[in-house]
Amino acid sequence: MNTNYSDNNHLVLMGKVTSEKRFSHEIYGESFYIFNMEIPRLSDTADIIPVTVSERLITDDKLKIGNKVLIKGQFRSYNSYENEKNKLILTVFAKDIFFEDEIEQELVSEENKESISNEVVLSGYICKKPIYRQTPFGREISDLLLAVNRAYNKSDYIPAIAWGRTARFCQNIEVGTEVRVVGRVQSRTYEKKFEDGTVETRTAYEVSIGSLEVINEKDKASEENEEEAM
Numbered sequence: 001m002n003t004n005y006s007d008n009n010h011l012v013l014m015g016k017v018t019s020e021k022r023f024s025h026e027i028y029g030e031s032f033y034i035f036n037m038e039i040p041r042l043s044d045t046a047d048i049i050p051v052t053v054s055e056r057l058i059t060d061d062k063l064k065i066g067n068k069v070l071i072k073g074q075f076r077s078y079n080s081y082e083n084e085k086n087k088l089i090l091t092v093f094a095k096d097i098f099f100e101d102e103i104e105q106e107l108v109s110e111e112n113k114e115s116i117s118n119e120v121v122l123s124g125y126i127c128k129k130p131i132y133r134q135t136p137f138g139r140e141i142s143d144l145l146l147a148v149n150r151a152y153n154k155s156d157y158i159p160a161i162a163w164g165r166t167a168r169f170c171q172n173i174e175v176g177t178e179v180r181v182v183g184r185v186q187s188r189t190y191e192k193k194f195e196d197g198t199v200e201t202r203t204a205y206e207v208s209i210g211s212l213e214v215i216n217e218k219d220k221a222s223e224e225n226e227e228e229a230m
Helices: 099-107 166-168
Strands: 007-019 021-026 029-040 046-054 068-082 085-098 118-128 131-134 140-150 156-161 180-195 197-214 224-226
Touching: 007 021, 007 046, 021 131, 046 068, 046 166, 046 180, 068 099, 085 099, 085 156, 085 197, 099 166, 118 131, 131 166, 140 166, 166 197
Parallel strands: 046 085, 156 197
Antiparallel strands: 007 029, 007 068, 007 118, 021 029, 029 046, 068 085, 118 140, 118 180, 131 140, 140 156, 180 197, 197 224
């Protein structure tokens, strides 16, 4: 079992702050806050991603709306109990944060720093049967749920989506298979319809898979599939 939890779950995000920080929670006297950041896509749209950060990493004069930031950390999940139902909440957990005057120096060692704006690497286990489907326009998609080990016997449950021939490959992956995925964190809005006819607009967060590699699977060699993400 891979117990290097930083290798299991690592991401880099670079974008701009789009909200004021708001209090999230406190652990052992350390306060944590959440703010939103906007990460541009190649398609001229953008993802709005929530980031959880310790008070020890931020200063109010730098964490301002419109300021550029670089985040290094993990994509995490936790359960929230609301209205007698469990809800899976996803957030980026910042282990390091760099502000505009620090970013260039931090990226000096990166080989391809121009492309680093949204990358996440996860090693985990398929914990639900992948759901394969096709859009009305014939695009192939597979929905996955990864269990990613974390320290102290915890796990993060991360939804992910694969495209094209990677999606076709994923539909045959068995529950319990260990995989490594590289992709990006994306936000997606959708409408939730209730029994009383009301509709609520919600935002989901997931990993859009760029490449997937099977780490171990009985009687099968590891196979890597790559597909350009949307």
